Amino acid sequence: MKPLNTEQFDLLAQSLSRQLDSVEVPDVTEKVLGAKRNHSATVFSLKRFAVAAAILLSSINGAILWYSWNYSQEKNQTELIDSLYSTDSDWTTLLTLNE
Amino acid sequence: MNEQHLVEELRNQNEKATRLFIQTYQRDVFRVILKIVFNELDAEDLTQETFMDALLHIRDFQSDSSLKTWLFRIAVNRSLQHLRSSKRKKRFAVLKSIFATESDEPIAIPDPSASISDIMENKELNKALQLNIEKLPENQRLAFSLIYLNGHSYQETASIMEVSVKAIEALLSRAKLKLRKSLGEFHYETT
Numbered sequence: 001m002k003p004l005n006t007e008q009f010d011l012l013a014q015s016l017s018r019q020l021d022s023v024e025v026p027d028v029t030e031k032v033l034g035a036k037r038n039h040s041a042t043v044f045s046l047k048r049f050a051v052a053a054a055i056l057l058s059s060i061n062g063a064i065l066w067y068s069w070n071y072s073q074e075k076n077q078t079e080l081i082d083s084l085y086s087t088d089s090d091w092t093t094l095l096t097l098n099e
Numbered sequence: 100m101n102e103q104h105l106v107e108e109l110r111n112q113n114e115k116a117t118r119l120f121i122q123t124y125q126r127d128v129f130r131v132i133l134k135i136v137f138n139e140l141d142a143e144d145l146t147q148e149t150f151m152d153a154l155l156h157i158r159d160f161q162s163d164s165s166l167k168t169w170l171f172r173i174a175v176n177r178s179l180q181h182l183r184s185s186k187r188k189k190r191f192a193v194l195k196s197i198f199a200t201e202s203d204e205p206i207a208i209p210d211p212s213a214s215i216s217d218i219m220e221n222k223e224l225n226k227a228l229q230l231n232i233e234k235l236p237e238n239q240r241l242a243f244s245l246i247y248l249n250g251h252s253y254q255e256t257a258s259i260m261e262v263s264v265k266a267i268e269a270l271l272s273r274a275k276l277k278l279r280k281s282l283g284e285f286h287y288e289t290t
Contacts, residue, residue: 004283009275012282013247016225017134020248025129026143029121032150033114039155040112 102166109157121150124167128174134248135178135241137229145181149174164258171259175241182237224282231281239274242267 004012100108100119108116128149133142152173153160160169232240238260245256246267253271257264 004279006279009279009282012224012228016228017248017250019222019225020134020137021130023133023139025126026146027122028125028129028143028147028150029118031147032121032154033117035147035151036117036154039151 103162106157106160106162106166109154117154120154124170125150127167128170131171131174131245131249132178134244135175136181137233141181145174145177149177152177168255168258172261175245175259179237179241228278228282231278234281235274235277238262239270239277242270243274243278246271 100116105116105120109120125146129142129146132145132149133139136142136145149170153170160166164172232243235243241260242256245251245259246253251259253264253267257267260267
């Protein structure tokens with residue numbers, strides 16, 4: 001079996017190319033612009049969400065820190081008072097504190 | 100508006116420039132894709148995706164190639180991804196392939212005594228060429244499509260495919276040999 005000669009082959013390729021060129025080109029301008037607007041809006045929403053989440057997380061973090069600091073202060077005071085009022089406490093310390 | 104100015108405006112997300120960019124290149128991008136995937140609807144979707152990719156990554160564009168070549172590179176990569184995913188889908192679509200009427204079925208030329216010029220205009224033979232192009236390895240298919248069907252030069256094709264001109268010559272030579280042989284068989288079997 002002989003292959004097609006170069007001329008026949010070139011003509012055939014041109015013919016297929018022409019056939020494909022006859023396909024109407026769709027206008028995708030509005031679709032692309034719409035998709036880009038949606039994408040930008042989504043990115044903007046995601047950024048806003050990320051900022052809000054960051055603020056919320058730092059607020060929670062701050063609250064936890066504030067609470068733990070407060071708790072440790074309270075605990076320290078309680079321990080101090082407990083130790084002062086305990087039977088073996090040093091009354092001179094209590095007197096110094098009262099002054 | 101020259102290319103550099105257009106790129107700057109695209110980076111600034113100027114809608115007027117974006118519109119101009121799409122309208123200037125959509126015809127060429129659609130044709131390049133269509134001549135790789137051979138399907139109008141897929142080509143339309145891939146054209147949109149190509150422009151979306153280009154607009155989202157316009158900051159990555161470097162002036163070592165033209166904007167058009169860069170855009171074609173995106174289009175070709177998108178088309179390749181599409182072909183690969185189609186192949187994967189086909190592998191699993193067993194029933195579809197069993198009942199398919201096209202693809203490997205022999206195509207009959209209506210008039211076996213037709214002259215070669217008639218045959219060149221024959222849609223059946225065009226279809227046979229298309230089916231045989233689809234069977235080529237990816238790189239040969241791309242090289243053939245860009246040079247033979249889209250009319251790009253070897254240099255342009257090399258730049259789009261990011262390979263050397265010599266590699267393009269080798270790919271095209273192999274593609275042509277395979278196609279001529281398979282089409283010759285088809286031609287002589289049916290005449």
